[in-house]
Amino acid sequence: MSDSDRDLKSRPDPDALLALAERGGRGKLTVFLGAAPGVGKTYAMLMRAQRLKQEGADIVIGLVETHGRSETAALLEGLEVLPRREVAHSGRTLREFDLDAALARRPRIIVVDELAHTNLGDGRHPKRYQDIEELVDAGIDVWTALNIQHLESLSDIVTQIAGVPVRERIPDTVLNRADEVLLVDLPPAELIERLREGKVYLPDNARRAADNFFRLGNLTALRELALRRTADRVDDQMVDYLKQNAIEGPWPAGERLVVCIGPDPLSERVVRTASRLASGLNADWIVVSIERADREAGDGEAMRQLDETFRLAEQLGAETRRIVGSDFVEEILKLARRENATQIVIGARRHWFPLSLFRASLPDALAKRVSGVGIHLVTGKIEPAAKPRRRSKQLLPEGLGRAFGIAAGTVGLATALGVLIEQVIILQNISLLYLLAVLASAVYAGYFAALAAALFSVVAYNFFFIEPVGTFTVAEPHEVFALVVFLAAAALAGGLASRIRDQAKTARGRATATQALYDFSRKLSGTANAEDVLWAAATQMQATLKRNAVLLLPEDVDIAVRVAWPPDTELSVSDMMAARWAFEKKEPAGNETGTLPNSPFQFRPLMSPHGVVGVCGFLQEGSPLDINEERALAAILDQTAIAVDRARLSRESLDQAAQLEGEKFRAALLSSLSHDLTTPLAAISGAVAGLRQLGEGMPQADREDLLNSIDEESGRLKHFVANLLDMTRLEAGTINARRDRVDVAEVVHDTVERARKYFPGRDFETSIAAELPLMRGDSVLLEQALFNLLDNADRFGGGEPVSIYARREGDEVVLSVTDLGKGIAPADLEQVFDKFFRKGKPDGRSLGTGLGLSISKGFVEAMGGRIKAESPALRRRGTRISMRFPAEPST
Template sequence: MPADQRDDPLRADPDALLALAEKDRRGKLTIFLGAAPGVGKTYSMLSRAQRLKRDGADIVVGLVETHGRDETSSLLDGLEVLARLRMPYHGRTLEEFDLDAALARHPQVLIVDELAHSNPDGLRHPKRFQDIEELLAAGIDVWTALNIQHLESLSDLVAQITGVTVRERVPDIVLKRADEVLLVDLSPAELISRLNEGKIYLPENARHAVERFFRLGNLTALRELALRRAADRVDDQMVDYLRQNAIEGPWATGERLLVCIGPDALSEKVIRVASRLAAGLNAPWTVASIARADRETIDENSLRRIDDLFRLAARLGAETKHVAGNDFVAEILQLARREHATQIVIGAQKRAWFHHPLRSGLADALTREASAIGLYLVMPDGRPQRPAPPVRLRPRFSTFAKSLGAAFLFVTPATALGVVIDRYTELPNISLVFLLAVLGAAAYAGFAAALLAALLSALTYNFFFIPPLYTFTIASPHEVFALCVFVAAAVLAGSLASRIRDQARSARRRAAAVQALYDFSRKLTGTANSDDVLWACVTQLHASIRRNVVLLMPRGTELEMVAAWPPDTELGVGELAAARWANEHKEAAGAGTGTLPTCGFQFRPLTSPHGSVGVCGYEFGQDGLDSGSERMLAAILDQAATAIDRARLTSESAKHAARQESERYREALLSSISHDLRTPLATITGAVTSLREYGERMPPESRDDLLQSIEEEGARLSRFVANLLDMTRIATGTLVASRDWVDVADVIRTSVARARRYFPAQPFSTSVGPDLPVIRGDAILLGQVLFNLLDNAAKYGAGEAVDVDAQQNGREVTISVTDRGRGIPTEDLDRIFEKFYRRSNSDGRAPGTGLGLSIARGFVEAMGGHIHAESPAANRLGTRIVMRFPAGDAAARKEER
């Protein structure tokens, strides 16, 4: 896009127009937002529904909770109410919203109360807002109600204000995507008055509510949150309108947040605070987790914690990124510049009184290094906490035993070598032998082994080589200094060696993953068959994530399991329903998602630039996949979708090419038929017309010429029709050649005589070898082949003689027809046997139908022979068509007689 168009303030924002077009294809979501229960959200919703019903709109109540309020229940009169879905749950019967009944009814407007409600197990979605999302995708307008404390980003703030933890939450993105947000407001004093009058809860429940939640300060704070969020939504709608209509106005400030998190307990608060900050600034935001690149393994609990935090961030509307690096400050600043972030949000622990003055934290380092980027620090609640380490620092006993064993394994031979060296010679730097042991332990088992090896080497060196010997006493001060320097050097060298080892292993692991993806990509590149692609995908996925894997492809209106590994993997009814959902809605479904989470598999759509090409499912297990397996799965699925789409396009291209070739044959056949039928028919029609009008007045010679023309053109039409019939018999496979003994010489004489009658001006010569053996074949078909070859030779031979030769060559009989025309280019020698292929003769025209040589090849092969063309034939001119047949056995012929 040119810069002048991109920066034109009078040009509508393309993203805004695309978002508007997307909304036009979906239903409209209207949310009645309130600060607390009892403000009148359901009452306002039903009052509006009654007005719309009087105007003739198709409006249906899917589910409404009246909570026993008579004035609210009275508003249901005259409205169509869907029957609730009754289902057993822990010994009692629940009445829930019937999503399938609502989809089948498909009204213009549907009322579904309690947006934050959680569905019981067994329903398609665990949350009601997911039911509403499916209704909107089906094109149904939905009205619903929501209290401000149920927003995901405000749950911690609400808990801090009211002291009540809200468990039913709705992602902020649901409110952000709503087409209309109507604020239902009521002053806190009036709300408490309604509560005391029993208009919200029963008297006993109302008393508890006033004591805990419905306090004046709580309601005032919740009302402020609701008003602020409604104002933010109005501002978003204004900005959208300005962008869609290319109007200069209060555009967004262009802020962008980068949020850095880790597996510590503070990160959840960091994400929620960043979400509120982004909503207030109307800014996009990215959540990033940075891990050490040289770390070989990361604690599974930390990985699971990061995954949970990323899911929370995604629900709140953020993008998520994994970053690997050793210098956290440099990586954060580089990511901030790449993402064009204007503010960085991080968590900062409160410093304890014993904080080391020379040791700075991440916040201090970013404060020194960041320039032109704002830094927002989120502090923890309560007393100072030590951050949870991202990696388990206390090794298990088995790891400690391995490190101790490695230390002894390397220090013991180093000690023995030092003793031997000390016995035969005196070296002042014998401690270098132990330094090698420390390096070897570090390279073999890591930093813990290096540390233990350094301590063990210090003790051993002191015991065997520092006077007084065989004690742990050090007599000389310089020996103490030397020992300390040795221990420091050993620990430093071991640390460096351990880090190099970890980096090497990490690089090998990444190289192995890249190599696996590269090999998989090469395998897919060399595979054009869709079945081979599918089986390559499931085997690669099974080997990468160590889970059962299935691939399903659409077959008509249903999904069919086309590949699975292990091959005996089966899917139940719930799994198939989740797979269909993933394919239809192009989003993940099944275990670990919000759609049918009770089934054992998670299904993900395989999407390509041309749409969904299938669904991949994998066994979810207890905790799903770790981050490494997740990235490998995503990479393989992307490649698989591209390969499957390519295989499909290749198949469609082959079918298209076949249709084009068929169309070319059809056009050539119609063109040939129209020309070759029109010419003889015109001659016959003209001759008959002349005979009828002038026959009695014409001389006898003229009448004989016209009758001869009729006879010749009739024979020409007969040959043409016979060629078409012969070609049809060859193409349909109904041609059956007899296997009689054929005298080749007799067939040649008959065919040449026939050709001379048709081409009296064309000279023909024959040469038949002596004692030419008979062949097995069909004399009629062989005669037809020879006549077609003589016909072609006469057309393209430029009036020169045509030679027919038959000889015996070993166990074969060779028959050839040679003309002396212009010949055939080498690249066209095989094409002349194709249907409808014709060469131009000396005058530039292409005579004939292009069927003669194709029919000849079909007849010859039906008789068990072979035919080919040679050009030039003689003196750099002409064409020779050669046929070879197995020679017959005279003894066998006599026995048959």
């Protein structure tokens, strides 16, 4: 074995470590498991609680049912007991566990008895195990008690053993997630003796229990189930420990089950059996239902039963799939190969003898084609014809009258047409008219109409066209054979035509749904705003489900309704609590769920690849969604979540781009500050130091040079600080340009004189048109804008003179500054007025801050003018920057 292989084997299992990390911050769940009532689960919990209380632990009794047992009640003394909430039920006032009080008290350990209890009233959860899960999620350790018969996967076995149906059930996943399972065991004989002594139930109840449930055989079987389940749980914990600590196996080979179900009662038993099998094998399992591609989803009752079976499978810890296909065997084998399944679990029904001769059952067909995969058949006492009879009983009265009416009408029309033809010409194949009637009946009314039309056609053809006419007697044997063949052909043709009709109807329905979803996805793809996405989703949901719909998104520290359709849809306080639960816990809440089911709305989280982005709610009360609506809703929610997430990411990307731009500006500003501040300061500091050191000993000319340098660099600093202040005013929007009458020629003259002082080495040429009109503006801002243009021309104008022109063009006054430097690249002409844009090689001066031209643009636009850069300007070189202002009308 190589060193790398040894290293891999010495590393803990990543999945095991991830599962361990996910438990961080959660409380611990301890389940006291027993085979039957009376074995002492509550007594054991309270004994342990008293022991920890004496050690100083913070332990509280949330709820304990003593069932009149004095020794159990005595153990409550000295323990803190939370008050219960009062609930009105069936005219009585009952006391239930107060979840909110427990969360507010927040002890380290809380004892909550009877895990499988159903809550009464309008509590947050319908089941107590859901209350306990919320306590554990809040970081509170919980102790609870459970009898083995209340596990969902074992309820059918317990019913078979004890003959008593189990009403209170919990998903097996609740026990699987428990951190500790303590088996409280008592021999069956001793338990029966306790029952007779009245230590389990009151005398009347104890007598009935002993005659029914508490029999030696029942208790022995239940005890075996409890021992087996506890052993499996301990084995799982040991495997988890070995994986987390990188202790070598041998590890058991991984098993994976594929469980096939359909819309029938046997499927529930198949799921329970598969759950027990998967638990025993410590295997993953997938529950799959296959729907024919050429058929409709089926009647509402069957689809509801299928949905309930899927929900049961999910509660028991299975992964669920729905597949559309025509060849059931091929689809099952394809899924088994894709998922690397080792076993297939499927229900086996008894078929009528005649049908079994012509068509093999699904398990038989699967067994013939499967290879290398085990098959488990689950049988039941379900009559094979019970389901079809019930379905026919529902369907026949609904369409029977119309089917027979169309069949009778088409056959009557064919008969009348045949009689008319017989008056003109005798035809040997007049029976083809009846075949046409059968096909027409099949197309317009389905298979029952086609079958009725075939029977009517045989009777009518015999009565009107077969000798002797007018009777139902057939004289020739070949005519009898012809009638039988015709009946068979008509029934077959009618069946094919009816099937084509059903396929066309199904195809139209699916095409309509697909087109609606396609239109919705196109609408979302062209929408980048989250508000538009929500409106499109709400209207699509309402149109598809015909129910009120609301969409909620995060807002500050809560969620809020952003869109509702119809717009007058309002949510109550309990509705908002369910919506918050769906958002925080990332699971459905509200009607028909395990959390706040009294709300008329059902809320589902909008899950994107980056987490939950919102919540969708729709009116659910009284009318659950069928399978087609569920599929449409799932598609709408998935697309909406992705679109909302895309809009959020788009908004965040814009914010990040703005931040990056701001960072770029800050970096440019700091770079400019480091040069444009330090350079003149260094020159001023050096000049001052020279004057101080040499003083009067320095020649007068040198002293004048140093003083001029100080004056020049001080001017540069003043100009730089002025630019920063001007840009700050522009960014803050505090520039208020005056609207005075401005003499442009005077401003040009003053600005050029100022520039000659600042840039003594540069020649400035001015050309001002005669009778130049006045303009409305701010002379101070205009002078600063023009000076910045001259400063830019001095930096990049080469050694050539800079020209300043002022002239009139139409109704505008145009000022332009032209230099003969290298010019500006065409790609940079639109960017030269951006903040901090610096490019090119100046003539012995620094690049500057990149604010001058941006400030000039801001000042010009504040006065209602326009500014533009052109390059090349003259002789294929140079740059011209022009400012245009509306001319003042002459009076």
